[in-house]
Amino acid sequence: MGRMALRLAYDGTNYHGFQYQPPDRGATVQGEIECVWHKLFHENIRLIPAGRTDAGVHAAGQVVSFATAAAIPAEKLPKAINSLLPRDIRVLAAENAAADFNARRDARWKRYDYMIDNARIPDVFQRLYRLHEPVPLEPANMERAAAFFQGTHDFRAFAAAGGAAGTFVRTLYHCRVFASDGLIRIVCVGDGFLYNMVRIIVGTLIVVGKGKMTPEAAAAVLAEGKRSAAGMTAKPMGLTLTHVEYGEARPSSLFADLAPNRWEHGDKL
Numbered sequence: 001m002g003r004m005a006l007r008l009a010y011d012g013t014n015y016h017g018f019q020y021q022p023p024d025r026g027a028t029v030q031g032e033i034e035c036v037w038h039k040l041f042h043e044n045i046r047l048i049p050a051g052r053t054d055a056g057v058h059a060a061g062q063v064v065s066f067a068t069a070a071a072i073p074a075e076k077l078p079k080a081i082n083s084l085l086p087r088d089i090r091v092l093a094a095e096n097a098a099a100d101f102n103a104r105r106d107a108r109w110k111r112y113d114y115m116i117d118n119a120r121i122p123d124v125f126q127r128l129y130r131l132h133e134p135v136p137l138e139p140a141n142m143e144r145a146a147a148f149f150q151g152t153h154d155f156r157a158f159a160a161a162g163g164a165a166g167t168f169v170r171t172l173y174h175c176r177v178f179a180s181d182g183l184i185r186i187v188c189v190g191d192g193f194l195y196n197m198v199r200i201i202v203g204t205l206i207v208v209g210k211g212k213m214t215p216e217a218a219a220a221v222l223a224e225g226k227r228s229a230a231g232m233t234a235k236p237m238g239l240t241l242t243h244v245e246y247g248e249a250r251p252s253s254l255f256a257d258l259a260p261n262r263w264e265h266g267d268k269l
Contacts, residue, residue: 001067004074005097006081008033008062011088013128013237017055018062029053029089033064036084041070050103050244051110051193056236058129061092061111061243065103103244109173109251111189111243112198114234116206119182130183131202131238137209139179145208146186148219149175149201155194156225158204160233163195168225170194173251177205184209189251196233203231 008029012018016026020034030047037045047064072080077094085091115130117123122132149155149172156168174189186205188198204221207213213231221229245251 003097059241116184143177145215145218146175158200159194160196202234207231
């Protein structure tokens with residue numbers, strides 16, 4: 001048996017999350033890919049994803065690994081698999097991996113982006129990829145609150161029930177807020193994420209943006225560790241798994257757009 005790694009992009013709108021579910025629960029990204037693989041190579045595989053994205057969450061840089069006995073050059077796999085996949089799932093790249101490679105365990109860090117449409121009338125063409133929040137938000141306060149989340153902390157206040165993590169301690173290398181022309185992007189880069197962690201952070205930052213919580217109060221929520229004190233779990237459509245890193249690249253060196261904000265000059269996305 002060999003080991004294969006695939007890099008994926010998908011629109012999560014029509015899927016019941018990434019992870020395989022019984023057929024009566026609805027289609028999943030994992031189920032679609034494993035089904036196509038079986039059609040092509042008559043082999044049952046089990047994908048291990050870098051992150052288990054929830055229903056409605058998208059990916060631009062998901063990575064999966066799996067064991068396989070299929071003998072096909074890696075460079076030919078994307079075209080073969082994509083020819084049978086639904087158009088909202090694409091294999092971007094494939095490569096042979098080390099025998100012990102595990103897409104989840106070996107990930108050094110991940111980046112998630114959350115998009116908020118803060119215009120009074122939402123963009124009809126982006127409604128599946130942005131949360132519409134018609135109440136005007138103050139991104140400068142959101143950015144100040146986000147800064148408190150950077151570093152190594154116990155994030156239990158930002159974890160939904162039902163997760164299987166053994167510890168609530170995670171490191172956020174970046175938690176940033178960018179705004180331009182009614183569009184707000186929240187970027188979280190970390191060594192790992194708890195169940196719904198990014199969406200709860202976003203929900204809390206929205207409360208801050210509305211002026212219903214101060215940035216310092218958001219920091220107190222983190223210290224207190226009570227889920228009930230944090231904001232709502234933001235809806236899934238605004239969230240995208242953007243990148244998973246396995247090498248030595250540092251987050252700041254790879255993403256120049258995470259330079260410090262300069263609100264007086266008007267940040268652009």
